[in-house]
Amino acid sequence: AQKITQTQPGMFVQEKEAVTLDCTYDTSDQSYGLFWYKQPSSGEMIFLIYQGSYDEQNATEGRYSLNFQKARKSANLVISASQLGDSAMYFCAMREGLTSGTYKYIFGTGTRLKVLA
C-alpha cells in the first residue's frame, strides 16, 4: 500500500541556516507525484513544491528545493536561508492514480519546524 513517512516530528534551525525535512514514500506505481505543503499556525495549507516521478532534475522554487532520490524513495525538502516566517508544520504528500480517472493524495504526519532567532 502507498505510504508516506515523515520521521521527524519536530526540528529546530537557526535563522539564515539551511534545513532538510525528511520524507520517504512507498509505492508500486511508476507514475506518481510528490508534494510539500506548509501549514502555518493560522491553519491554511500552502502548496510549496512539486516533483514528478519522471522528472530528472530536482524541483526548486525560490528558497525551497526537493532532493529527489528515486532509488531510495525519498523526497526531502530543503529550505535554504531559513526565516522566522518558515516556522510551521510541513507535510509531504504523494499523488496516486485511481481507476476512476482522478487522483488520490496521501499525506505524511508532518514535521513541525521552529526557526530560532
Add this chain to the structure above:
Amino acid sequence: NAGVTQTPKFQVLKTGQSMTLQCAQDMNHNSMYWYRQDPGMGLRLIYYSASEGTTDKGEVPNGYNVSRLNKREFSLRLESAAPSQTSVYFCASSEHTGTDTQYFGPGTRLTVL
C-alpha cells in the same frame, strides 16, 4: 479569484446534531476532496469527487455523506455528529492536467460536545 472557499470557519455542535460543511472553488477544477486533520495524524481523505455527479469513499467515510452539487461545489454532511468527529475539515480541489496540484480551502474547525 477566491480559490477554494469553505463555510463556516468554526462550528460547535452537540452530539446527534446534523450540519453541512460547504465548499466551493472557482478554478474550474474537475476533482474535489474532503479531508479531516487530527493531531499527529496528518490529513485523511473522507470522500472525493472525480467530476460533477460522481463521488467515492476515501479512507475514513463512516459518519459522513457528500454531494457534488455542480462543478464548483462539494458539500460534506454530518447526519448525527459524534465527539469523534471533532476535527479540522479541509476541502481541496485539483486540476487534472499538469502536476495535478491540490489547492486547499482555509478549513473548518468543528467541535462536537
